[in-house]
Amino acid sequence: MGEKMGDEVYSDLMRELKEGKYVFTGELEPEKAGDVNEPIEMARELVGLVVACNVTDNPQSFAYVNSMAASYLIQKETGMECVYQLRCSDRNRMALLSDVLGAGALGLKNILALAGDHVSLGDTPDAKPVFDLDSTTLIAMIRKMVDEGKDLGGNEIHNPPKLHVGGAAAPGAAHLKAEVAKVKRKINVGVEYLQTQVVYYTDVLDKFFNELGKVDVPILVGIFPARTFGQANFFHENVAGVDVPPDYLEAMRKTKEIKDKEKRKEEVDRVNIEFFTGFLEHLKGTPAAGCHMMAVGYPRIIAPLKKVME
Amino acid sequence: MIAQEQKPMEEILGYLDGKQKVVVMGCGGCATFYHTGDKKAVNEMAEKLTKEGKEVFKIVLPFSFQACDIDKSGIWLEKNRKEIENRDAVLLMSCGDGVQIVADYIDEKMGIPKSVIPANDALGLVGGGPTKFKETCQSCGMCELGKTAGICPLTACGKGLMNGPCGGVRVGNKCEIDEEKDCAWVKIYERMEKLGELDKFIEMRDPHEWSKAKRPRLFEIENPVNIMTAGIGALPGFIRLVIGPKPKLEEEGKGE
Structure with missing residues (x-):
């Protein structure tokens, strides 16, 4: 305690960002199951390829295995460092506070603080949406807990959690100026890194960086190489601020026509590598500190895409 | 109706910081029942603000003319267009509905971007009366x-x-x-x-x-109530209330 904000380094992700390394992160999605075997398998394949993996928290408001439990188990079983995603949709400030303490106790080192999708978008639409805090106030609360060892009420925390807090940014937001102002607000309250929502268009990304200007916080740009046409199309139709290019969608749609499973996989990989090579080449010339590869259930694509950045 | 109380004066003055010329507008609906937006409340607020060195213009809405019912309150806003245009802010003595509906009207319909500041805190939908109210429905x-x-x-x-x-x-x-x-x-x-x-x-x-309470909820009705018809329709009830015999429900009950 007492150190200047941001002096301490607790995670490999933060260490690499501070060292100025070009950072790659992945994404794992716990499912509606009584175990986390599948994300653990995926994590095993990603060890050594990415420095850390985000573990999603009820994505699109579909209720899945608790992200803290999944993050802990993945980290324990595979050694993959996890970015524990934590959304405000389902928990009041008291539950959030106690979850952050729990995460610290379990040895989690990174939290991605999110507002979260409205519960009505998912598979439990009658739930009462909470949003007692929002992403900014959650970031501020976590910084206060870590840096000052105090909770929201100013009560002292014995042995405060040692972890880093990140936030999200949406380059494709409908109102870019408002989005950028919000991102700056997160920076002002102490967010330590940013991971962007998925971007497909280089001009969308350039406009975002231009509008944001120079900031001291490292930004990882999100890309989403889809494993199937259905995945890509789901993003296109359901995720706000994400516009999947029609050419890419069409190329992915065509892969469905290939009957041989292995050949179809090869074609999907080819489409992704072709599309994202151009995007990643462009990324080299932007202020991005790295790339967040949201290739859920598709670990084999990470290595060839990383190669582009070498 | 919506229960409400006036905000502390320090908070109101904080919002009005740097705003010298102010319109103080009341509400003839719930805020009149709660004495937070009736004529007396508007006058008292104007007096306090004048003492603070503000130049005040008052808009009082008659009883039953609610700030949130823009069909009616809009008439008063249009009538006072010049004053609204020339002032730095409007202090609205109503619930948050009134504040936002009026702000929207001044901005969108009248084309005057203007700070509209709340004077009251709305405390909930309540029933009962005449002196005690309670929140029973959300x-x-x-x-x-x-x-x-x-x-x-x-x-x-x-x-x-x-x-x-x-x-x-x-x-x-x-x-x-x-x-x-x-x-x-x-x-x-x-x-x-x-x-x-x-x-x-x-x-x-x-x-x-809770999905039925997905906010913000928007509504549309096909046949809006006409002020004149509604007024005339309510008249017999008012007359009976003032000069009619008191109901004898208790006695009737005993007789059975």
């Missing part, structure tokens, strides 16, 4: 009263439980969080007992469907 969009003997547990129970009482009921059947308040679920039990419906009490009620 307009959740999915009324549960048919399952709970006519008492809303979402509003009357501090925890909003659908299947109470909780373990925190105090001596005298009072609420865990406020010993002044009755436990809603004991009330529901007693009322079900009275109505011979106790078998319903032990049935589990499903979690409430």
Whole structure:
């Protein structure tokens, strides 16, 4: 305690960002199951390829295995460092506070603080949406807990959690100026890194960086190489601020026509590598500190895409 | 109606910091019942602001002309267009509905971007009167009263439980969080007992469907009420109230 904000380094992700390394992160999605075997398998394949993996928290408001439990188990079983995603949709400030303490106790080192999708978008639409805090106030609360060892009420925390807090940014937001102002607000309250929502268009990304200007916080740009046409199309139709290019969608749609499973996989990989090579080449010339590869259930694509950045 | 109270003067003055010329506007609806937006309240506010060195212009809405009913309040806004244009802010003595509906009208319809500042805090949808009111309904969009003997547990129970009482009921059947308040679920039990419906009490009620309260809720009606027709329609009731005989329900009940 007492150190200047941001002096301490607790995670490999933060260490690499501070060292100025070009950072790659992945994404794992716990499912509606009584175990986390599948994300653990995926994590095993990603060890050594990415420095850390985000573990999603009820994505699109579909209720899945608790992200803290999944993050802990993945980290324990595979050694993959996890970015524990934590959304405000389902928990009041008291539950959030106690979850952050729990995460610290379990040895989690990174939290991605999110507002979260409205519960009505998912598979439990009658739930009462909470949003007692929002992403900014959650970031501020976590910084206060870590840096000052105090909770929201100013009560002292014995042995405060040692972890880093990140936030999200949406380059494709409908109102870019408002989005950028919000991102700056997160920076002002102490967010330590940013991971962007998925971007497909280089001009969308350039406009975002231009509008944001120079900031001291490292930004990882999100890309989403889809494993199937259905995945890509789901993003296109359901995720706000994400516009999947029609050419890419069409190329992915065509892969469905290939009957041989292995050949179809090869074609999907080819489409992704072709599309994202151009995007990643462009990324080299932007202020991005790295790339967040949201290739859920598709670990084999990470290595060839990383190669582009070498 | 919507219960309300005036904000502390320091807070109001904070919002008006740097705004010298101010319109103070009242509301002839709920704010008149609560004396937070009637003529007297507008005059008192104007006086306080004048003492603080502000130049004040007053708009008082007559009884039953609500700030949130823009069809009516809009007439007063249009009538005072010049004053609104020339002032730095409008201080609205109504609930948050009035503040936002008026701000929207001034901005969108009248084309005048202007700070519209709340003077009051709205405290909830209440019923009762003439002096005591209580919050009984939160307009959740999915009324549960048919399952709970006519008492809303979402509003009357501090925890909003659908299947109470909780373990925190105090001596005298009072609420865990406020010993002044009755436990809603004991009330529901007693009322079900009275109505011979106790078998319903032990049935589990499903979690409430909060999807019906997805905000913001928007509505449209096909035939809006005409002010004149509504006024004329209400007249016989008012006349009967003033000069008519008092109801004798109690005596009638005894006679049976």
